[in-house]
Amino acid sequence: MEGAIKTVVMQYLSSARGKENLGGKNFQKLVQSQLGNILSDTESSSAVKEMMRGLDDNQDGKVSFQEYMTLVGYLATSLSEQKASGQEDKH
Template identity: 70%
Template sequence: MSKTEDAIKTLVEVYLKSAKGKENLGPKDFQKLVEKKLHNIMMDTDNATAVAEMRKGLDDNQDGKVSFQEYMTLMGYLAISLSDHVTSTMGAPSTEQKQDKKEEAE
């Protein structure tokens, strides 16, 4: 299995384990998931009020729970934020560097 496949599998497994066989994550289950699994890449994961506000922001259908689709919205946001951080830390490749890589690939 590729790293990409492993990552997707892990996303699904974490959600399913956190949901404990239910279709959605309730407030307590979402709080635990954020505290235990996302504390290294998010701030205020131990702040119940901040996590509740995040859950409300994700809760498109306003049912008080986080569905898998809503969870994936959070994962997408985190992935984009992490990518932006890594890119800014490393410095975005210049147009010349991109062209050099393209020529090397050909």
């Protein structure tokens, strides 16, 4: 798990390119490259902009690390629920 956390942090920092927050293009590149197999519509700039608006708690037009972690947490929870319901069906 430690490796997974380090990967999440390093991918965000790499995508932010030394800045504190991700702008629209860098956010879209990050979700396309790292979350494209989990999220749908990562190729659609309008869908990604909508996702950004939903994550952007302080309404600054950018995604902070904390705001990005909201997305990661949501995805982790969704995957966990899918796996749990899949296991229940097999019993």
